[in-house]
Amino acid sequence: MNTVNNMTNPKIKVRNLSFYYENGHQALFNNDLDIREHAITAVIGPSGCGKSTHLRTYNRIYSLHRGQRAEGEIWLDGINILAPETDLLLLRRRVGMIFQRPTPFPMSVFENVAYPLRLHFKMNKREVADRVEQALRDASLWEEVKDTLHKSGQALSGGQQQRLCIARAIVTEPEVLLLDEPTSAIDPVATLKIEDLLLRLKERFTIVIVTHNMQQAARISDVTAFFYKGHIVETGETKQVFTTPKQKQTEEYITGRFG
């Protein structure tokens, strides 16, 4: 098993995680992984290797779909996320998620960010407005939308929409941010903006990002986990994984021999 040495107190501990789809197809096999606090962990691997499936267990969003099932344990601090009694509302307040494509809600820019606040907290108008502004500033979007807060969030550009979704995810002050290929539908300039943003946000949040883009993983992550066919092949400091991978499959993947 691969462990990262200086991992004293991981934010998330995944133990023996397996995952099954409706038709009984097993997508993850006994995954063990430690997610370091206030760091960016990149999850890489070829298409269909289970990266997204793995990520989607951290906030149990898979449970939306009939017949999908996870086995094993995922410890967030002292709580087992996979335990049936876990409060999903609280879990999703602690673990925010951003998707492959921007998912602005059909409401104004302001309402998009205010909406989760209203779901989770009782706040007066003043507080809501303050928190929304702060979240938009943190997501480097405020300057671009401050005069058009009441226009539809779906009218923004793709990159802006994705930053709006980040603002929406961080407004409730979660502890963990999950990003599932957040820049795959976005142009290179907007992608760099989001990467900068993530580097700033890791001071406050624990970030896990699934990415197809190995340069992206190398640029922004501290720890990298390489997935292949539902198994975690190698985990380590990003620099080590990319320069001196311990496993042959990892080396072949990052040197572009397959994937």
Place this chain on the structure above:
Amino acid sequence: MKRIAFLDTTFRNVCLICAGVCGVLTLTLFLQLASASGEAWQTFGWGFLISTEWDPVTNVYGALPAIVGTLLTTGLALFIALSLAFVCALQIVDAPPVLSKILSYGIDLLAAIPSVIYGMWGLFILCPLLQEAFWLLEIDTNGFGLLAASLILALMILPYICAVMRDVLKMTPVLLKEAAMGAGCTTWECARDILLRHGAKELLGGVFIGLGRALGETMAVLFVVGNVIEIPGSLLEGCTTIAATLANNFAEADGLQQSVLFALGLILLLMAFGIQILAHCYLRKTAQKKGA
């Protein structure tokens, strides 16, 4: 060659004539209604629209009770049907495939029931049921009236609205749903705040279809509405609609009263046309927006 050309021209002309007849029929229908109702408009003027009097003995008539009754029953029916359709559609989309299909067919079948059957059902079952239910609450009513008519109408337009709503909920991108749930929505909050807003435009199309049907529905309403030509003071009071008034009074009407009924018919037709035009404009506007 010649034969083909001849047949083609003939066919084209036949089509043209048929299409033309439809247009001319609509136009003449309007004109005939207008001319037949001329006496009523001359006698009462615009006051006809806001007068609540209806007295065949002294030959004084006003259209307001029927207009208000029509709008109230339609509006209320729409509200009930929308709420019911929303819950049904949610269940259909979320249920396991077999149950979902059964529910779906069941609701579609509601559309195939002739309106006179709805009327009979209302007369013999719904109204007595309402009477008993309110009797338990110590409210005295015979069950006939605004509420019964709205309930029946709601049931009749439910399949149309439910079908649209089902499609709206089904076609929402999975990612949007996941994003909503990921933000901390419950299934109910997700459906109400995100999915409904996402499909608001398509939904409005369904609402217009239902509205058109409810507005002119005659038979079913006639049975249960109470047929009192007054503006109802409460949900349980008897009232009337334009369509019910027409069906009730035409047999023995003549002279001024007949003209008054034609005037009511004209008003109903204009209301229905208004909704059609509104729906058309709205759909065109949203189509343009989507194209841009």
